[in-house]
Structure formats: structure tokens, C-alpha cells
Amino acid sequence: MTNPVISATGLWTPPHSISNAELVASYNAWADTWNRENEAEIKSGLMEPKTHSSVEFIEKASGIKSRFVVDKDGVIDPYIMAPRIAERPNEQISLLAEMAVFAARDALKAAGRSAEDVDAVICAASNMQRAYPAMAIEVQQALGIEGFAFDMNVACSSATFGIQTAADFIRAGHAKSVLMVNPEVCSGHLNFTDRDSHFIFGDVATAVLIEAEDIAPADHWKILGTKLKTQFSNNIRNNFGFLNRAAPEGVGAPDKLFIQEGRKVFREVVPMVAEMIGAHMGELGLTAPGLRRIWLHQANANMNRLIASKVLGREATEDESPTVLDTYANTSSAGSIIAFHKHSSDFKPGERGLICSFGAGYSAGTVFVERSR
Structure with missing residues (x-):
């Protein structure tokens, strides 16, 4: 059986950034206008300000x-x-495909690869621009890749699910080189008039090149094991789809945008993910002291802190569990890949780490890796 490895990663970041202060000023101005327009109902008790x-x-x-964000x-x-x-x-070319192509080219360059070397493309993301043709096929055409391509959506866990799928193709001999891309325009499904969630998401694109070990560059990451888990929950939901549609102007159909029961998600996802990581470590014969770093999904700093502490048995340092959440916000499927991309170059041969994502579904994925010797 052929061993799959991660040959390289890529990242594309939009040119526009919004600070919390800018976002708050916008939201508060909107809230003041809404309160004025609904003053009578608020005074009568029919509405809350x-x-x-x-x-x-x-x-x-x-x-x-x-x-x-792609549009500030x-x-x-x-x-x-x-x-x-x-x-x-x-x-x-569509926006989502264009973003994916930018990240893909970054990964291909890092691996010293050309499009002709790639056998398949997987577009794994939360927020597909359309139902069909598949975004992955458009990316495939734009890059000039032969073979096959398809989309998959497992919300914030899409990248780890995509890595396992690519690794399985390689193990089975169906491909030698698979490009997995995660373009996310999360701002497109976020309700910026919801105080509890208007700050959560950002836009970005990442890419991961998964290849057979015998053709990979000398500097690569061995995939020690992957594991996936899903469990249905309504606590994170987005109802938009081809059977319904949001209002034509931004704020009119909140149930067609991102909604979540944040406290429930925290209480239910943290133990689920921590237990999953622990079980997978046991299956692979790994221990917490043997992990150099954990690259967690960038959803919430408090969630990451608690998950890392449960896995390590103590509070994790910033080096052991780095964050990109402060500057990128939650970028759904791309979050753990950004963390891995930006905080892995200091690994020595033989050192091990964990890429882990989790989110709506519920869904979770773990990918244990080791720096090549």
C-alpha cells in the first residue's frame, strides 16, 4: 500500500481587513437606525431594542x-x-475558484510541482458559490489539470475530511497527487446585524497537496493517521440552498444565514473533540508529550484553549497551540490549515503534530503528521 504524505500547503489572503473597531462602529450605527425606525414598537414592548x-x-x-474579507x-x-x-x-472564472487557484498555485510552487503532476482536485469548503458545475472542476480547468475533480462540504471540518479522502485515493492507487483546496467566502453567509455573531467570520483560501510518499519532495509531512466523526446537531445551521433563497438585500432572512447556539456548541463540541483526539492518539500509540504542536480549527480562542488543555493535561503554550484567529477570525474549513501553514516551518525531522478541525454537523477530523526525516 502506498503511503500518503502532505507535500505542501498554500494560502491566499484577501487584500481587505476589517478591525473590530470598524465592525463595531458599523453595527452600532445600524442598531441606532433600527431602534429609531422601530421606536414605537420598542416603547410599546412589542420589540426589544x-x-x-x-x-x-x-x-x-x-x-x-x-x-x-473580499468586500469591505x-x-x-x-x-x-x-x-x-x-x-x-x-x-x-468564478470568485471562489479564483481564490482557490491562488492558494493552489502557492502550494504547487512550494512543492516544486506543476499542474501536469496532479491527478485530482477536491474542493472542500463550507460555502460553495453554486451547486454545479463543481467548483473543483472549474479549479481543475483553470490550472490545466487532467484527471478528476469534485466538491465536498462538511462545514468547518471540510479540510480534514478532504485530506483523508485524498489520502485514501493514494492508498488505493487511484491517484498519486491530489490537490485539496478550501476557498471560503464566509462573509457571504454571515448576518452582520446579529450582535452575537457579526464578528465571527473572515474570508480566505488554503490548499493542501497530498501525494504518494515515493514521489513527494524530501521535505514533507508523513500522515500517521486520520480519523473522522459526525453527529447531527441543529446548534450550528445555515438554511440557504437551492430549495430556498435569502432576501435580495442583505438583512431580511436571518434563518438563511449563519445561526448558532454558541453556548450549547461550546458545551457539546469541546468534550467530543477532546475525547476523539485522545482515542485516536491511543489507536496510533501516540502520547501527549510526543506532540510538538496542535493546529486546531480557529473558531473560538476559549474553545481551543480548553480542548488543548484536555489533550495535553495542562494549559497549552502559544507555541504548542498557535492561533491565527486574532487576525483571520473564523475561516471555517481553512482555519486549521492556515495555522499549520504559518506555524510549522520550525519543526525538526521526526517531530509530530496534529491538524484538527471541528464544526457544524457536528463534524470533526484529526490528522496526525510527522516531519520527514
């Missing part, structure tokens, strides 16, 4: 300080409160 958000509230609740103007305009992204003609 919208309360202000604050930088302190956001950072305490999430650890987020800023986020990158629409998001911070209190009369729009949503990204305004121009539709492109069918003959032009």
Missing part, C-alpha cells in the same frame, strides 16, 4: 481582533451590512 456591540465584548467572547465597503456600510460582490459572466 438592539444593544450596542463593543471591541471588548468581541475579544472576550472570541479572541478575534480583525478579519480579512458593503460590510461596514450601516445601510448595507453585507458584502457586495459583483456577479461574473459564466465565461469568467
Whole structure:
């Protein structure tokens, strides 16, 4: 059986960033306008007034300080409160595919690969721009890759599910080199008028090149093991799809945008993920002291802190469990890959780490890796 490895990763970051202060100013201006427009109903008790958000509230609740977005103007305009992204003609590459191509080229360059070396493309993300043709096939065409391509969506766990799928293709002999991309325009499904979640997400694209060990560059990551888990829950949900549609102007159909029961998610996901990591470590004969670093899904700083402490048996240092949440916010499937991409170059041969994602579904995925010798 052929052993799969991670040959390289890639990252593309949008040019626009929104600070918490900018986001709060926009939300508070919108809230003031909403309160004025609904003053009579508020005074009669039929409606509750919208309360202000604050930088302190956001950072305490999430650890987020800023986020990158593909459209800044629409998001911070209190009369729009949503990204305004121009539709492109069918003959032009779509936004999501374009983002994925940028990240893919970064990964291919890092591995010293060309498109001709790749056998398959998987687009694994939460927020597909359309139902079909598959985004992955469009990426495949844009890069000039032969073979096959398809999309998959397991919400924030999509990247780890994509890595296992690619690794399985390689083990089975169906491919020697698989490009897995995670383009995320999370701002497109976020309700920027919801005080409890308007700060959560950002936009980005990542890529991971998974290959057979016998063709991989000398500097690669051995995949020691992968494990996936799902458990149905309504506590994180997005109802938008081809059987329904959101209101044409930003704020009118909140149930078609991102919604979550944050406290329930925290209480249920943290133990599920920690137990899953521990069980998988046991199956692979690994121990917590043998892990150099944990690259967790970047959803919430408090969740990551607690999961890491449960896995390690103590509080993790920033070096052991790095965060990119402060500058990127939650980027769904791409979060753990960004952390791995930006915080793995200091590994020595033989050192081991864990890429772990978790999110809606519920879903969770673990990928234990070892730096090549």
C-alpha cells in the first residue's frame, strides 16, 4: 500500500481587513437606525431594542481582533451590512475558484510541482458559490489539470475530511497527487446585524497537496493517521440552498444565514473533540508529550484553549497551540490549515503534530503528521 504524505500547503489572503473597531462602529450605527425606525414598537414592548456591540465584548467572547474579507465597503456600510460582490459572466472564472487557484498555485510552487503532476482536485469548503458545475472542476480547468475533480462540504471540518479522502485515493492507487483546496467566502453567509455573531467570520483560501510518499519532495509531512466523526446537531445551521433563497438585500432572512447556539456548541463540541483526539492518539500509540504542536480549527480562542488543555493535561503554550484567529477570525474549513501553514516551518525531522478541525454537523477530523526525516 502506498503511503500518503502532505507535500505542501498554500494560502491566499484577501487584500481587505476589517478591525473590530470598524465592525463595531458599523453595527452600532445600524442598531441606532433600527431602534429609531422601530421606536414605537420598542416603547410599546412589542420589540426589544438592539444593544450596542463593543471591541471588548468581541475579544472576550472570541479572541478575534480583525478579519480579512473580499468586500469591505458593503460590510461596514450601516445601510448595507453585507458584502457586495459583483456577479461574473459564466465565461469568467468564478470568485471562489479564483481564490482557490491562488492558494493552489502557492502550494504547487512550494512543492516544486506543476499542474501536469496532479491527478485530482477536491474542493472542500463550507460555502460553495453554486451547486454545479463543481467548483473543483472549474479549479481543475483553470490550472490545466487532467484527471478528476469534485466538491465536498462538511462545514468547518471540510479540510480534514478532504485530506483523508485524498489520502485514501493514494492508498488505493487511484491517484498519486491530489490537490485539496478550501476557498471560503464566509462573509457571504454571515448576518452582520446579529450582535452575537457579526464578528465571527473572515474570508480566505488554503490548499493542501497530498501525494504518494515515493514521489513527494524530501521535505514533507508523513500522515500517521486520520480519523473522522459526525453527529447531527441543529446548534450550528445555515438554511440557504437551492430549495430556498435569502432576501435580495442583505438583512431580511436571518434563518438563511449563519445561526448558532454558541453556548450549547461550546458545551457539546469541546468534550467530543477532546475525547476523539485522545482515542485516536491511543489507536496510533501516540502520547501527549510526543506532540510538538496542535493546529486546531480557529473558531473560538476559549474553545481551543480548553480542548488543548484536555489533550495535553495542562494549559497549552502559544507555541504548542498557535492561533491565527486574532487576525483571520473564523475561516471555517481553512482555519486549521492556515495555522499549520504559518506555524510549522520550525519543526525538526521526526517531530509530530496534529491538524484538527471541528464544526457544524457536528463534524470533526484529526490528522496526525510527522516531519520527514
